[in-house]
Amino acid sequence: MTDTQVVTATAEPRRARRSRWSRWATWSVLSASVAWLVFVALHRALSGRVWWWQVPELLPPIVFAVVPVLLLAVALPARLARGWITAVTLASVVLGGGVSGLNPASLWHRSAPAPADAITVFSWNTWYWDQPAAGGAMPPPTGTPPREIADFYRYLRDQRADVYLLQEYVYFGRDSKPIRVDDEARLRREFPGYHIAVASEMVTVSRFPIVSERGVDLRPWLPEERDVTIPSSPDLPDFSTVKTLRTDVRVGDGTVSFYNAHINSPVDASPPGLDPRRLNRTQHELRQANLRALAADVEKNPHPAVLAGDFNASPAMGIMRLMPDRMVDATPVLGSLYPTSWDDRWPLWRIDWAFTTPDVTVHRYELVRSKGLSDHSGQRLVVSTSP
Structure with a gap:
C-alpha cells in the first residue's frame, strides 16, 4: 500500500508538469501565430x-511561405487550441501567399512554340560594367572573383x-560618384551591325534599327508638396533622374518598344551596397516617381512593348x-517554383523582372x-508580336 501511494504521488506532479508545459507551449505557438498574422x-x-x-x-520573400509551414508543424502535436492555431496560420498563408515569391504557375504553364521570326531579348545588370576587370577607380567589392574583359x-x-x-x-569613383562609361567602340566591334542607344546608366544594343530613343525622366512625378533633394552626379547628371531607357526599334513592318529599366534602390546608392542604415524617405519617393513615370509613358505608347531590368x-x-496596368508579368513562363536573381552567388531574392504588353507573347x-x-542573374526571353 505504501509503494502504491509513493508511485501515485510521484506520477501526479509529473503529469502536472507535462500539462503546464503543454499549455505554455500551445499558447506560445498561438501567440506566435497571431503575431505573424498581424505582421x-x-x-x-x-x-x-x-x-x-x-x-x-528586405526579408527574403520565401519567409512568407516558410514561417506558416513551421508554425503548422509545431502546432500539430498540440492538443489545446490546435484549431485556433491552424485557422490563424492559414489566414496568414492566404494573406501573405501573394508576396512569397512562389510561382505555382510553373507547375502547369505551357508556352506556345516560338515562330521563326521570334525576338530573343537579354536583360542584365552588369555590376558596374567591366569595372572590376578594367581596374576602375573604385576597387571591386570584397569577395569579387577575378574576371577578364574578354569573359564579360x-x-x-x-x-x-x-x-x-x-x-x-x-x-x-573612390568618392562614390558615378563615372560615365564610353565603351561604344568596343560594343560595335563585339556586335557588328547592331545599333546602340544610351541614357544615364542604361545601354540598349539592338540588331534591329533604332527609330527612336529617350530616357524617361522621373522628376515630373516627384511629390509636389515636398522639395525632394536629388543626389548630384557631376559626371553623369541624369544618373539619379533617368532610370529607364525607352528604345523603339523597327521589326519587320512594325515598331516594338523596349524599356530598359533600373529602378532606384531602396537605399542611398552612394556608396553602392545594401545597407539598411541608408534607407530614407527620398529613396522611397524616387522609386515611386520612377515607376509612375514609366507607367505614364507605357500607357501613352501605342506600340507593342517589352519591359525588363533590375527593379x-x-x-x-x-x-x-x-x-x-498594360504590362503583363512574364513570371508564369519561368520554369522555377521559386525564381531568384540576386545575389547570384547566394540567391534568395528576385529583383529582376520582365513584362510585356498583351500583344507580345513570351515563348521562353x-x-x-x-x-x-x-551579382545579378541575366534574364533571357524569346518573344513575338501579334500581327
Whole structure:
C-alpha cells in the first residue's frame, strides 16, 4: 500500500508538469501565430506606401511561405487550441501567399512554340560594367572573383540575343560618384551591325534599327508638396533622374518598344551596397516617381512593348503595385517554383523582372546565372508580336 501511494504521488506532479508545459507551449505557438498574422497584415497594408516600412521589406520573400509551414508543424502535436492555431496560420498563408515569391504557375504553364521570326531579348545588370576587370577607380567589392574583359563580352555574345537591355553601364569613383562609361567602340566591334542607344546608366544594343530613343525622366512625378533633394552626379547628371531607357526599334513592318529599366534602390546608392542604415524617405519617393513615370509613358505608347531590368524590388515589396496596368508579368513562363536573381552567388531574392504588353507573347523565359561576372542573374526571353 505504501509503494502504491509513493508511485501515485510521484506520477501526479509529473503529469502536472507535462500539462503546464503543454499549455505554455500551445499558447506560445498561438501567440506566435497571431503575431505573424498581424505582421503580414501590416506588411500588406504598409509595404510600398510608407518609406519607414522598407526594413521589413528586405526579408527574403520565401519567409512568407516558410514561417506558416513551421508554425503548422509545431502546432500539430498540440492538443489545446490546435484549431485556433491552424485557422490563424492559414489566414496568414492566404494573406501573405501573394508576396512569397512562389510561382505555382510553373507547375502547369505551357508556352506556345516560338515562330521563326521570334525576338530573343537579354536583360542584365552588369555590376558596374567591366569595372572590376578594367581596374576602375573604385576597387571591386570584397569577395569579387577575378574576371577578364574578354569573359564579360563572351558572356554577352553567348546569349545570342537580338536585343540587349543592359544596366549599370557606369563606373564608380573612390568618392562614390558615378563615372560615365564610353565603351561604344568596343560594343560595335563585339556586335557588328547592331545599333546602340544610351541614357544615364542604361545601354540598349539592338540588331534591329533604332527609330527612336529617350530616357524617361522621373522628376515630373516627384511629390509636389515636398522639395525632394536629388543626389548630384557631376559626371553623369541624369544618373539619379533617368532610370529607364525607352528604345523603339523597327521589326519587320512594325515598331516594338523596349524599356530598359533600373529602378532606384531602396537605399542611398552612394556608396553602392545594401545597407539598411541608408534607407530614407527620398529613396522611397524616387522609386515611386520612377515607376509612375514609366507607367505614364507605357500607357501613352501605342506600340507593342517589352519591359525588363533590375527593379530593386522583390515580390514582397508593395511598390510593385505601381507597375503599368498594360504590362503583363512574364513570371508564369519561368520554369522555377521559386525564381531568384540576386545575389547570384547566394540567391534568395528576385529583383529582376520582365513584362510585356498583351500583344507580345513570351515563348521562353529563363534566368541565366552570371558565372561570377555580376551579382545579378541575366534574364533571357524569346518573344513575338501579334500581327
